[in-house]
Amino acid sequence: MSNLPKFEETTFDDTVLKSDKPVLVDFYADWCGPCRMMAPVIDQLASQFEGRITVGKLDVDHAQSIAMRYGVMGIPTLGVFSGGKLVDRLTGYPGPGAVRAFVEKHAAQPAQP
Secondary structure, eight states: OOOSOBOOTTTHIIIIITOSSOEEEEEEOTTOHHHHHHHHHHHHHHHHTTTTSEEEEEETTTOHHHHHHTTOOSSSEEEEEETTEEEEEEESOOOHHHHHHHHHHHSOOOOOO
16 A cells, blocks of 8 residues: 555645646546556655655545546546646556656756756
8 A cells, every 4th residue: 555645625725736846647436447557656756856846645436526626537647737737747557668768757856956
């Protein structure tokens, strides 16, 4: 079971859209096989990119209006939000390498000392 934060309909705008750094939203459902396959990859990437991108999950069965608002038609879908907008998405599970590359291209660069 993932320890990632769960985004909810009532707090989505504050926690995702108003975030000061990029947010990766894993749109998923408990019954979705590919979602379960992708979950450990997302957990690992959340740890590796901590501080550079916020990562959380949104259960499309419990937050249908959010999924509809952003046109999520298939799961798993990863959505990257920045500046209050959905800026990119990845639908399906293309394997760990492709998921890593997707997250990497959106993670903010670490601050230089």
